[in-house]
Amino acid sequence: EVQLVETGGGLVQPGRSLKLSCVASGFTFNNYWMSWTRQAPGKGLEWVASITNSGGSTYYPDSVKGRFTISRDNAQNTLYLQMNSLRSEDTATYYCTRIGGYGSYYFDYWGQGVMVTVSS
Amino acid sequence: DIVLTQSPALAVSLGQRATISCKTNQNVDYYGNSYMHWYQQKPGQQPKLLIYLASNLASGIPARFSGRGSGTDFTLTIDPVEADDTATYYCQQSRNLPTFGAGTKLELK
Numbered sequence: 001e002v003q004l005v006e007t008g009g010g011l012v013q014p015g016r017s018l019k020l021s022c023v024a025s026g027f028t029f030n031n032y033w034m035s036w037t038r039q040a041p042g043k044g045l046e047w048v049a050s051i052t053n054s055g056g057s058t059y060y061p062d063s064v065k066g067r068f069t070i071s072r073d074n075a076q077n078t079l080y081l082q083m084n085s086l087r088s089e090d091t092a093t094y095y096c097t098r099i100g101g102y103g104s105y106y107f108d109y110w111g112q113g114v115m116v117t118v119s120s
Numbered sequence: 121d122i123v124l125t126q127s128p129a130l131a132v133s134l135g136q137r138a139t140i141s142c143k144t145n146q147n148v149d150y151y152g153n154s155y156m157h158w159y160q161q162k163p164g165q166q167p168k169l170l171i172y173l174a175s176n177l178a179s180g181i182p183a184r185f186s187g188r189g190s191g192t193d194f195t196l197t198i199d200p201v202e203a204d205d206t207a208t209y210y211c212q213q214s215r216n217l218p219t220f221g222a223g224t225k226l227e228l229k
Contacts, residue, residue: 035218045159045167045210047218061121061217095166104173105214106157110166 002026004096004111011117012086022079022096022111030054030074033099035107036081038092038116046092049081050099064090086118122146122213124221133229137199140224142211144192155215158187158196161223162207170209171196203228 008020020036035050049070050059058070069082079096093113100108123145132138148155154174159167169178171187174194184205186197198205206228211221 044222045212045220047220050218059217100169101172104153104155105218106169106172106212107159107167108169108172108178110168113166 002098002109004098004109006094006096006111006114009094009114009116011119013120014087014118016086017082017084018086018116019083020081020094020096020114020116022081024077024079024096024098027098029072029077033102033105034070034072034079035097035099036070036079036094037097037107037110038090038094039113040089040092043092048094050105051079083116086116088118090116091118092116122148122216122219124211124213124219126209126211126221126224128222129225129227131227131229132201134203135200137197138201138205138226140196140198140209140226142189142194142196142221144194144213146215147191148213148215149191150215154190154194155213156187156189156194157212157214159210159212160205160207161210167210198226201226201228 003025006022012018036048051070055072067085071080095113096111097107098109125143156174158171161167175187208223208225210223
């Protein structure tokens with residue numbers, strides 16, 4: 001059974017940093033691209049970062065580029081999201097997602113999510 | 121960015137057909153595939169993949185769910201609707217960097 005378990009969320013002040021982790025199990029982690037997607041309270045879904053299976057390439061939307069960094073440790077089956085210079089608009093539930101179908105870029109498994117609140 | 125437009129809400133009766141639409145401002149077809157996907161999200165839960173590449177049923181999803189479309193116009197159909205289908209449904213394109221529609225909330229009449 002595929003499982004994605006996120007940790008590391010919490011309350012953080014604007015301008016500070018936070019690092020999320022996602023431990024994966026039930027599949028061969030280093031065969032899959034992985035991603036983070038977020039959802040602000042009462043709002044829709046927004047993709048925020050992706051990484052290739054080797055970790056050699058990363059992708060971001062303009063809203064987080066230069067502030068967020070996605071990375072992975074294939075030996076530990078763990079995905080990370082380093083978030084710097086946090087803003088109030090980054091307040092959201094962050095989901096760890098597996099990208100299914102090589103090249104098709106859909107999210108076939110989602111974690112339960114972890115809440116990040118940016119507030120003074 | 122590719123913009124996806126969905127109607128905010130839809131109300132249907134139990135046992136009837138629900139058709140949820142998603143329109144894009146750019147063509148999401150490429151080399152014979154339509155890079156459109158659909159998700160279901162119930163309150164307090166994470167989203168679940170229903171349909172990938174416009175018409176392929178994801179693993180474990182009942183055949184009451186189906187998807188069709190190409191180019192810029194896509195639909196998700198639920199037939200027949202059951203009580204458990206009340207949720208918000210999102211479309212997502214992957215022709216370019218991923219973007220989602222705003223979601224359609226399905227309610228029962």
